[in-house]
Each structure stands twice: as structure tokens, then as C-alpha cells.
Amino acid sequence: MMEANKTLVMEFVLTGLTDLPGLKVPLFLVFLIIYLTTTAGNLGLIFLIWKDPHLHTPMYSFLGSLAFVDACSSSSVIPKMLVNTLDKSQMMSLFDCMAQYYFFGSSATTECFLLVLMAYNCYVAICNPLLYPVVMSKRLYTWLISASYAIGFLHPIIHVGLLLILTFCKSNIIHHFFCEILPLLTISCTDPSINALVLISASFIQASTFITIMASYTCVLFAILRKKSEKGRSKAFSTCSAHLLSIFLFYGTLFFMYVHLGSGPDQYQDKMYSPFYTIIILLPNPLIYSLRNKEVLGAFRKMIKK
Structure with missing residues (x-):
């Protein structure tokens, strides 16, 4: 009977961000505005890049892919x-929980590799401008984008597969606002040691991609400083600074998450930190890439005039 009971938990209760009834409506309105703004910004950027032929270049293809991933990431968490x-019930089925975790993990992994591609594109454009049309051909950057999505879609399958092996009988209450892997491991009746090891090994994806990005932009920085043209330096700094701002926001929140998890915070602290690296961090990306890019602003003005 005890073994049978271990398989009975097929639905979870998400406690959400707060138990205080008076805060539920204000939080709903705040995150609804964040979601609508994030989605509108990303989809608008994708439409703008698709509509303007002048933006059909490798850099904007990477940027459009990044906007799509950000839209998917926010849509995997915020609506539910x-x-x-x-x-009042706050119920979520096991299937919905696994699906939510899969799509969020897939989006985050894909974003890591897309940021690497944007850094590599910037490196080739500034450090080897004469070879840029040959190195960054349409066939190559299309293949690179496809590979990023493939890795992003395949990587979370490992985590979801290991989660489905676990049985949940301690409790069906997840002290979180979405299906994060760590709260799931804490309510597992099965030993989650393998899951924890795989989760730790997955952090090497973030570390390796961040190191690659920093190496690329270090080379870019030295190349910019060697430029004799003041206009050329200004344009290069403007483009790269927007990329770096987005990168530091994304990886900064990821590293902060791992640091504070490693220091052993309780579940309530984790629940308060999580919106920053799952929801709020996605909000400024469309604004960063739009307001800091003259070509995007120019394409937007042309579309408004039409």
C-alpha cells in the first residue's frame, strides 16, 4: 500500500508569491503589465526585423531569435x-508541471547559445570585417541558429526524464509560483541525488558560454580601441554595449541564483528571488536592443510613416 501511495500524487499545489489576499490583485496587475509589455516588445521587434529588408542580416537574425526565445520564456511561466x-485552488497537474519546466529550461538554454552567437558575430564584424561576408554566410548563421534551438530543446529532456522517474509522496505542495526543479526535489520520496548531480553539471553550460562571450568581447574591445576613426569606435561601442548590458543582466541573475542557492536560503527567500531571474529580467531586453540601435529605430520610424 505504501508503494502504491507513492504514485498517487499527480497534482501539485503552487503556493504562489504570497499568501496575503490583499496583495494578490496588485501582484496580478503588476505581472500582467510586465507580461504584456515583454510580449509586445519582443513580438514587435520580431515583426520589425521580418518586415524591413535592411534588417535581414546575421546580427538581426540572432536578435530576432533572441526576442522569440524571450517571448517563449515569459509565456511558459507568467500566464499560469x-x-x-x-x-483559490492553485492546482497544477504533473504533466503541466513537467511541460512548464521543460519550456522554461529550453528557452533559457537556447538564450545562452544565442548570446554566444551574437558575441561571435560582433567579434567577426569588428575584428575581421573583410572576411565577414564569407565567414558569416546566410547558410552558416541559419545553421548556427538551428543548432542553438536544437540544443535548447534537447537539453531539458534529460532533466524532465529524470524528474519523471521520481515519485512524490511527502507532499503535493510546491512552495513556488512555477514548477522549479529544486522545490520538486525537496518533496520527492525517491533519492534525487542523480537529479542534483545533473543539475550541477548543467551549470557548466552557463559558465562555458559566459566565458566564451567574455573572451569574444575582450578581443572586440581591443579591436575597437585600435580603430583610428572616432565615428567607427562610437558605432562599435554603441552596438556592443547594448549586447553586454543584456548579457550582464541575464548571466548576473543566473549566477546570483546559484550563489544564493549554494548558501542555503530557505524556500521563502528563494520564492522572492525567483521573479528576478524568471520574469523581470526579460522585460528590458526589447528596450535595450531597440533604443540603443539606430537601425532598429530607423526601421520603426519608417514603419510608422507608412
């Missing part, structure tokens, strides 16, 4: 969180 904020 909004429903649960006003829903």
Missing part, C-alpha cells in the same frame, strides 16, 4: 502564475 494568483 497569473491564473493561480486569482485561483
Whole structure:
């Protein structure tokens, strides 16, 4: 009977961000505005890049792919969180939980590799401008984008497969606002040591991609400083600074997450930190790449005039 009971937990209760009824409606409105702004910004950027032929270049192809991934990432977490904020039951099935974790993990992994591609594109454009049309051909950058999505879609399958092996009988309450892997491991009846090891090994993806990005931009920085043209230096700094700002926001929150998890915070602290690296961090990306890019602003003005 005890073995049978271990398989009975097929639905989870998400406690959400707060238990205080008075804060539920304000939080709902805040995150609804964040979600609508993030989605509109990313989809608008994708449409703008698709519509303007002048933006059909490798850099903007990477940027459009990044905007799509950000839109998917926010859509995997926020809509269900909004429903649960006003829903008293706050229930989520095991299948929905696994699907939510898969799509969020897939988006985050894909974003890591897309940021590497954007750094490599910037490196080739500034350090080897004469070879840029040959090195960054349409066939190559299309293949690189496809490879990033393939890795992003395949990587979370490992985590989801290991999660499905676990049985949940300690509790069906997840002290979080979405299906994060760590709260799931804490309510598992099965030993989650393998899951924890795989999760730790997955952090090498973030570390290796970050190191690659920093190496690329270090070479770019030295190349910019060697430029004799003040206009050329200004344009290069403007383009790269927007990329670096987005990179530091993304990886900064990821590293902060791993540091504070390693220091052993309780589940309530984790629940308060999580919106920063899952929701809020996605909000400024469309603004960063739009407001800091003259070509995007020019394409936007032309579209408005039409």
C-alpha cells in the first residue's frame, strides 16, 4: 500500500508569491503589465526585423531569435502564475508541471547559445570585417541558429526524464509560483541525488558560454580601441554595449541564483528571488536592443510613416 501511495500524487499545489489576499490583485496587475509589455516588445521587434529588408542580416537574425526565445520564456511561466494568483485552488497537474519546466529550461538554454552567437558575430564584424561576408554566410548563421534551438530543446529532456522517474509522496505542495526543479526535489520520496548531480553539471553550460562571450568581447574591445576613426569606435561601442548590458543582466541573475542557492536560503527567500531571474529580467531586453540601435529605430520610424 505504501508503494502504491507513492504514485498517487499527480497534482501539485503552487503556493504562489504570497499568501496575503490583499496583495494578490496588485501582484496580478503588476505581472500582467510586465507580461504584456515583454510580449509586445519582443513580438514587435520580431515583426520589425521580418518586415524591413535592411534588417535581414546575421546580427538581426540572432536578435530576432533572441526576442522569440524571450517571448517563449515569459509565456511558459507568467500566464499560469497569473491564473493561480486569482485561483483559490492553485492546482497544477504533473504533466503541466513537467511541460512548464521543460519550456522554461529550453528557452533559457537556447538564450545562452544565442548570446554566444551574437558575441561571435560582433567579434567577426569588428575584428575581421573583410572576411565577414564569407565567414558569416546566410547558410552558416541559419545553421548556427538551428543548432542553438536544437540544443535548447534537447537539453531539458534529460532533466524532465529524470524528474519523471521520481515519485512524490511527502507532499503535493510546491512552495513556488512555477514548477522549479529544486522545490520538486525537496518533496520527492525517491533519492534525487542523480537529479542534483545533473543539475550541477548543467551549470557548466552557463559558465562555458559566459566565458566564451567574455573572451569574444575582450578581443572586440581591443579591436575597437585600435580603430583610428572616432565615428567607427562610437558605432562599435554603441552596438556592443547594448549586447553586454543584456548579457550582464541575464548571466548576473543566473549566477546570483546559484550563489544564493549554494548558501542555503530557505524556500521563502528563494520564492522572492525567483521573479528576478524568471520574469523581470526579460522585460528590458526589447528596450535595450531597440533604443540603443539606430537601425532598429530607423526601421520603426519608417514603419510608422507608412
